Amino acid sequence: MIRVAVDALGGDRAPEEIVAGALLAANDEIKPILYGPAGLSTGGLELVETDGVVEMHEKPADVVRAKPDSSLVRAVRAVGDGDVDVVVSAGNTGALLAASLLHIRRLPGVMRPAIAVMIPARRGPTVLIDGGANADARPEHLVQFAHMGVVFAEEMLGVTEPEVRLLSIGEEPEKGNQLTLETAALLVGSGLRFMGNQEGRVLLEGQADVIVCDGFTGNVALKTLEGAILSVVGSLRTEVAATVRGKIGGLLIRPAARRLRQRLDPDTYGGAYLLGLKGLVVISHGSSSRQAIANAIGLAARGVEHRLVDRLAGRVPERVVESSRSSTP
Amino acid sequence: MIRVAVDALGGDRAPEEIVAGALLAANDEIKPILYGPAGLSTGGLELVETDGVVEMHEKPADVVRAKPDSSLVRAVRAVGDGDVDVVVSAGNTGALLAASLLHIRRLPGVMRPAIAVMIPARRGPTVLIDGGANADARPEHLVQFAHMGVVFAEEMLGVTEPEVRLLSIGEEPEKGNQLTLETAALLVGSGLRFMGNQEGRVLLEGQADVIVCDGFTGNVALKTLEGAILSVVGSLRTEVAATVRGKIGGLLIRPAARRLRQRLDPDTYGGAYLLGLKGLVVISHGSSSRQAIANAIGLAARGVEHRLVDRLAGRVPERVVESSRSSTP
Incomplete structure (x- = not known):
């Protein structure tokens, strides 16, 4: 039985869609535990009572210390304390990161946790890392992200010797x-299967197994991708509806469009892992629907089953030392 | 009569598609002049004989001095020398930038030229600046890009008091x-109508009139956008073709899809302006078709008609001084 802490107050559609998603995800193997206010209607799921909510605009560093009993902080702390196996939140990403650094802590050797996002590429899922945890990052951080992305691709997607770009x-x-120029120089000597640069143009095609970038670039690219998909589909719908023939x-x-939407819908994965910590954290979209939350909880459970944190612990720091050694004069 | 120098050897499909595009664009008002090797079949257009070609992978700084007689360098120099009104090239962007800095030179006060790209947003065209001229840029550069983007939106798109994000x-x-944090602080005091941040998610919707970014981020976003559009349309086509019903x-x-494609096709604009120079330069996509080149030549001519360089000369430096003053302690 995998115990998943779910931040019932995280996200724009909390708590209704979060609770509904947790109910959808609950089964014999997965036990979602809701972290939220007393009296929250949970449909029979376990509730850990918390006090306070972290708003989307609050400053991460302040809020974690100022609101230790909020649903977000308590759900994260439950991982650090070993009360649950993994946490899922659709709340403030920065606060989630800050709470994780404080209460779960980094794996030895890892300088910066990073968000690993699966992109539904035509060739199959691609891992983009960092999806937004580090708006500013140094080359040695990106090399660590690459190592973490590779472990992710191997363990979770079953890719042998993943290609990194x-x-x-x-x-x-x-x-x-x-x-990127300095990072490329480090990646060449990293022992990873580094294949060079990739343009944003081929993100949805799936040129590489792991795509590395700083969190600012990654986040801009992911949101641009998401917006473009929605906009093209929406514009086509408008054009089609303009005539009877259309x-x-x-x-x-419609069935063809539905198959496409199924692949490209961000809700299909429902969330992304925050990697590099001593415990597992899944971050969901702020606008997550119940289905997205259910899928995110499923993703969280798969990460636990695959012992993703142990795999990372066994491999990232060691390789990271290698890379950083080659980068220092 | 507007004289447009066209680099006949720039781009993956040169010289055939370039010459064909120039022929398409030629009319009573527009006179394309081809810069290319002796004996090039020009269909009757004027040819200025050049010697050598700048390859896509060549290092910009070296190539401009090493190949002064190449089609790219000569076409750019023709603007600097006043032989033509504007230049269009689908060649090596870095080389085009380097040649422009050397032979056309920057407008007084402009620190860095930038690429202004029109995005075919749902609400109407949006200007993104910088689309890739400056992979690394400082906050004061971005403020200048914003000023140039505003002049562009006013003069070329007829927008009154353009909104900047x-x-x-x-x-x-x-x-x-x-x-971005430092740039935002400068933009607040810039006198421009700065509306704050914008996410990549809404690029195709058209939230702002002018979107400012460094050239790395801008280029990643533009290519991601372009790739996503192609990939979604391509995937839909595959899904649709999978069944008879589809x-x-x-x-x-089909007519609805064609209307959408017309709006989203990068060939519709055919090119982007390199702004901040004493002359006008239009950069086309490396893969430009004849239609894209013809449209780029049309865009180049419109820039001349609107006296875009004069407008910039009259306004950017002055405002830039204001902004930089407010940024220095």
């Missing part, structure tokens, strides 16, 4: 900014 | 990296 502005090795065609292609 | 990882002012529906929605 660096998100940049051209495939040629001389294309990039200071950060409407009939639209009805006929 | 900063591309970042959240709308909240505290979200961002070091660069195929019939696909035929019926």
